[in-house]
Amino acid sequence: MPAQRAMAMPSPSPAGDRRLIRAIRLSGIIAMVLLAAGSLMAAFHAPLLPDCNVQPTENCQSSPVGQKIFYYHVPSAFAAYVAFIVLAASSYLYMSKEDERFDAFAAAAAEVGVLFGALTLFTGSMWGHLEWGFGYWDTRDMKLTLTLVMVLVYIAYLILRSQIQDPRRRARVAAVYGLLGFVAVPLSYIAQRVWQQSRHPVIFDPTDSSSGIITPGIRETFYVSVLAFFFLAMFLILVRGRIELARRLRQQTEAAE
Amino acid sequence: MTDAHVAALAIGTVLGAVTIYAFWLLSAMRRLDR
Numbered sequence: 001m002p003a004q005r006a007m008a009m010p011s012p013s014p015a016g017d018r019r020l021i022r023a024i025r026l027s028g029i030i031a032m033v034l035l036a037a038g039s040l041m042a043a044f045h046a047p048l049l050p051d052c053n054v055q056p057t058e059n060c061q062s063s064p065v066g067q068k069i070f071y072y073h074v075p076s077a078f079a080a081y082v083a084f085i086v087l088a089a090s091s092y093l094y095m096s097k098e099d100e101r102f103d104a105f106a107a108a109a110a111e112v113g114v115l116f117g118a119l120t121l122f123t124g125s126m127w128g129h130l131e132w133g134f135g136y137w138d139t140r141d142m143k144l145t146l147t148l149v150m151v152l153v154y155i156a157y158l159i160l161r162s163q164i165q166d167p168r169r170r171a172r173v174a175a176v177y178g179l180l181g182f183v184a185v186p187l188s189y190i191a192q193r194v195w196q197q198s199r200h201p202v203i204f205d206p207t208d209s210s211s212g213i214i215t216p217g218i219r220e221t222f223y224v225s226v227l228a229f230f231f232l233a234m235f236l237i238l239v240r241g242r243i244e245l246a247r248r249l250r251q252q253t254e255a256a257e
Numbered sequence: 258m259t260d261a262h263v264a265a266l267a268i269g270t271v272l273g274a275v276t277i278y279a280f281w282l283l284s285a286m287r288r289l290d291r
Binding site: 035039042065068069072073076115119129130232235236239240242243246247250 | 260261263266267268270272274278282283285289290
């Protein structure tokens with residue numbers, strides 16, 4: 001009797017695979033075009049905010065050039081949230097339908113989410129270095145700490161997956177962990193709204209005139225960048241998911257031979 | 258390092274990382290399709 005129980009995987013239909021390839025191509029092209037447009041707009045179209053040392057206004061920056069990081073930092077965070085939402089939805093669907101395809105896409109979304117989460121932390125640290133001063137990291141600042149915790153939760157998810165050999169058990173444990181770990185995502189998003197002492201600015205606040213994105217030029221650049229990263233995240237999840245499915249199918253075919 | 262250098266490093270890291278990851282995935286997908 002084999003030590004590992006093989007998980008039944010629905011045989012992929014050629015039409016389904018063609019649809020997946022079409023979605024990969026479409027999301028890839030849209031992401032590439034929007035990313036190029038967003039980068040050009042960030043460089044040439046978006047205005048520099050006033051320098052606080054020269055003109056102390058409500059939305060001034062200690063480093064006006066450093067504010068350009070904003071067009072990559074916030075969309076990276078948004079892409080990480082999207083990936084973790086896909087992970088939670090796939091985990092739920094796996095638990096209710098026991099279809100291995102959902103487990104494959106949950107694993108893909110976790111990897112993509114961790115990549116964007118790490119990029120969010122890195123770009124945030126670079127921006128904080130310019131805006132708040134060298135080496136700023138306050139553990140009482142809940143936005144910073146909870147975002148770090150969120151990324152660590154999903155790094156732990158990937159480690160957990162790699163440590164369980166039985167595919168069915170791995171999928172089940174990962175689905176439960178994926179759903180429980182999702183608590184970290186809304187906590188990271190709302191942190192600076194709930195814990196007022198956070199130095200992290202609130203980006204989406206229509207009632208706050210100093211929230212930055214209302215400035216013409218900055219607003220449309222920001223939305224183009226967010227859309228670009230959304231399609232980029234979807235593209236990467238679809239490609240990674242398809243690789244995972246193809247790998248599992250190959251293993252199953254080899255085991256049957 | 259000036260502010261512009263730090264901003265360029267941060268933006269370059271994001272664009273570089275996603276490009277390398279995307280090409281790595283696409284080549285892995287092509288290998289599996291063969």
